[in-house]
Amino acid sequence: MNAPEGGSARALQDVGEGRDGTGTERDAGLESPAGRPARRGSADPVRALMHRHHTLCAHAVDALEIAAGLEAHGVTDRTAARFRHRDVFSLAEELYARVPRADQNGTAGAPAGGGSAGAPGGGSAAVHGTGPAGGPGAGEGYPEACIPAAGAARAGSPGTGGGWGGRCAAVLQLLPGAVTTATVAALAALTSPPGAATPALPAVPATPAVRTAVGAVGVVLVVLAVRLAVRSGPLRARHHGTGARTTGLWVCWTAGYAVYGDWLLGQLLAGGPDLPSATPRADVATAVALSLAVLPAAGCARWFALRGRRALAASRGLEEFAALVRPLLLGATLLFLGALTALLLGARAALGSHGAPAPAVVAPAALGVLLFLARLLAVHGFPRAAVTGLACAAALEALAPALVLIARLPGLTPLGLPVETLTTAAGPAAVPAVAAGVAALGLLGYGLRALTGACAHSPAPTGPAGTPRP
DSSP states (O other): OOOOOSSOHHHHHHHHTTBOTTSOBOSSSOBOTTSOBOOOOOSOTHHHHHHHTHHHHHHOSSHHHHHHHHHHTTOOHHHHHTTTOSSHHHHHHHHHHHSOOOOTTSOOOOOTTSOOSOSGGGOOSOOOOSSOTTSTTTTTTOOGGGSHHHHTTSTTOTTOOOHHHHHHHHHHHHHHHHHHHHHHHHHHHHTSOGGGOOSSSOOOOOOHHHHHHHHHHHHHHHHHHHHHHTTSGGGOOSSOOTTHHHHHHHHHHHHHHHHHHHHHHHHHHTTOOOTTTOOOOOOHHHHHHHHHTHHHHHHHHHHHHHHHHHHHHHOSSHHHHHHHHHHHHHHHHHHHHHHHHHHHHHHHHHTTOTTOOTHHHHHHHHHHHHHHHHHHHHHTTOHHHHHHHHHHHHHHHHHHHHHHHHTTSTTOGGGGHHHHHHHHHHOTTHHHHHHHHHHHHHHHHHHHHHTTSGGGGOOOOSSSOOSOOO
């Protein structure tokens, strides 16, 4: 592993011990030898270290590389405590989060004000402090590109959506809803009565094979549209990790159960289904609302990312940053839940199913929140937790019809009693409501701990994707 650039080991120790290059006490919150408090300088003592070792932080593939470089130069947990961190790894995590990644040409992101990145140590030549690099005032002179609030609008940063790229991403996020609506309209035209044909909409032979073909094509197009929507804009996962291949399977299962699960469970509880004469009945309002919810999900994810980056720039420590981000996560979740609930009620009113019981609205709302939190965790570098939450919801949904089928075997009737009791009390929609609700609460609890860390809001790589973060 390469040693940190932009300063010697002695210079780093001077920064950690609160001294400038001449060996005098500098503002790090330490006491002078006489026992009097030293004059406090910058409110953010980490900035001087960020400026001095900008090259190491900009080229590191993860926080562990920065921690190893700091430890190689004699920084201990005691030194990190002077920077208001509990250990070296916590200090390296903040450095990794606050310094933009270097691009494929080896240069760090340019300052927002147009400064170059050619200054020693990877900093900008247009620093705003008055002191020399590494000396007093170096903390205030840290380049704006390395401060998240100033550099959040550059290409690749989380939540950016302005310009032509932002408009294209918004169009792609509207695509799933448009494709789903078009598919529903086409199927409705095929099942319309013979006398409803008009010159503008001629009658089409509505055979079961034609309807099945149109539905299958629509499902494939919706899946492709969703895939395009989550690969651009605020829903794009910047850090690839384990479980990405199985995420699509669990998403398809939970979404498919939301559309067809109530019909299937009702048929199983009634002793069916009578195959092959049984025709699946889809919850069309849920399908339309969930597909239209991709756009508000992207908006809420962008809002959370931008506010998180601003909180990271304004906070003076990890505890303060976590206290600022927790309300942001809860606010983004509630904002998306409100938008999704409005879409569900509107879709049911437009499609004539507004009289459905409450669980029929609660279940897709819980599923939408689960999918939103899972994608938010994947976007910010926690794909394994996202896959775990989706897999748990899918397992609970699969368990309910499995227990009903197993209860048909001799002597195993009691196994189906929990599902029968739940569906009798609240209807078949209670099963996905419980499954998605429990998984969503689990992901929310995990997100309140994981998404409040500094590494969850690190700048996006501006070059090719590198090694995944831990």
